[in-house]
Amino acid sequence: MQTIGFIGTGNLASSVIKGLSQQDTDFRIMAYDVFQEKAELLAQTYGVASASFAETIQGSDVIFLAVKPKDIKGLLDQLAQFNLTGKLIITVVAGIGLSVYEQALPGIAVIRVMPNTSSAVLQAVSGLARGRCVTDGQAKTAEAIFAVLGKFLWISDSKMNALTAVSGSGPAYFYFLTELMALAGEKLGLTRDEAEFLAAETMVGAGKMLAESGKTSLELREAVTSPNGTTYAALESFRQAGLADIVYQAMEACAKRAEEMEGEYV
């Protein structure tokens, strides 16, 4: 059995620990946060161990870094004080490239991962970028973790910010669209509860169709769209308002922000 030690127990780590704790895995989990009570609450909720920083680092085969980008430099300075030989570092920190870790921790195995918060319901999609010192066994360990949490793909470090714009931040875009649809439904005469229920269930159902129907998003969209019907009217309005550009600009801003972070925080 291998031990995964989480450093930082915020939103992302909570989603991952929640997901892992639902399945019978070969992993033992330890968690540390600078706010001790936060790690303890999480540990109690999911039946995992909370421990000190040193215990977590020394007792883990996989050290899972889940702090904000602004905190990574200080954390790497702390990690450099420990003997990490043979351990695997998994980092989910947005925007910070593999070379930063490899410079700070020479010779240590690092895999950079961009998961998403759907890890909590085992429906994440994660991108994994392999560092130079990672053994095949360590790569398999990372695959075992992210396969439990959903789907994954290996990708080059240079594409990680683009992947972040699609799937790392992506859940928020769908939640935002759900909020906007609910607000519009209310304006059109539904109650808030009716509109929120309908918008959320529509998002869930459409996602399930994408997952289970074997059809593409284009095919599924066409099946809803009658010629000159109601959906057609809505989609034409989206097109005329330039939705494709709006989506591109938002995702470009996301990737650009990820790119800025390394220079800003390291």
Ligand SMILES: NC(=O)C1=CN([C@@H]2O[C@H](COP(=O)(O)OP(=O)(O)OC[C@H]3O[C@@H](n4cnc5c(N)ncnc54)[C@H](O)[C@@H]3O)[C@@H](O)[C@H]2O)C=CC1
């Ligand atoms: N929230 C999300 O949807 C996703 C987040 N990420 C990445 O995951 C990382 C964490 O994000 P969130 O969980 O959303 O942030 P968060 O703010 O909820 O959690 C970060 C945690 O790290 C703790 N922390 C800070 N410095 C620490 C240190 N030196 N040692 C131990 N704990 C420390 C904080 O107290 C906090 O509990 C970020 O780098 C983000 O880019 C990646 C994919 C998705």
Ligand SMILES: O=C(O)[C@@H]1CCC=N1
């Ligand atoms: O907003 C953020 O910076 C993080 C990275 C991907 C999702 N949330």
